[in-house]
Amino acid sequence: MQAGLELVTEKRGQAIVLHPMGRLDNATATAFQQGVERVLAMGETRIVVDLAGLEYISSAGMRALLALAMQLRSRPQGAVAFARPAGMVQDVLKLAGFHQMFTIHATLEDALQG
Template identity: 25%
Template sequence: MEISSHPAGHDVVVIALREANLDASNVREFKETVQALVGPTATRVVFDLQGVKFIDSSGLGALISCLRQLNARRGDLRLCNLTPTVQALLALMRMNRVFQIFPDRQDAIASFG
């Protein structure tokens, strides 16, 4: 799984996922890698999903799990660079009401204030 992390301003960690799919076949690896990248103290995370073309229910569950863990630490999660297909999927599942979605990385980072 191709995932990288980059620190950004305001104590924000940007995690870039460059897999075509986030689904049952790789969700365990995704969770483990994200857990290692975020660590026990990070509270502000941006997931850059550029290139992700498909997310199934287990992938969506993994994103929700990350959001819940951050919320428990009084943190938050942003999504950015969604492909039209993924954006449509999140809208169909009404997950656009759960996640804050931004067109690009800069807007997502700036949203933390």
């Protein structure tokens, strides 16, 4: 991944959990999308994005999250869930209306069950 963002993935039950850590902005959104493409290429259709490690998100980062959601919605059984946003990231997601478009879970466990 590019400087400023680390993307860790893990398999949890039937879902893949993406843990972006650092900044998701114009400089790192492409690297995030490339990581998502690798996961989708493996045939995964259920993804949880754990936002707890994300310190900053810009409009480019939000577009990357929306692109992920749109890709999954176009697949049979495709689903995306977001979990544990905090601080500035939570504020930006609320301002952008993410909480109206998606379920944003307070815990990772809730997101995995939902």
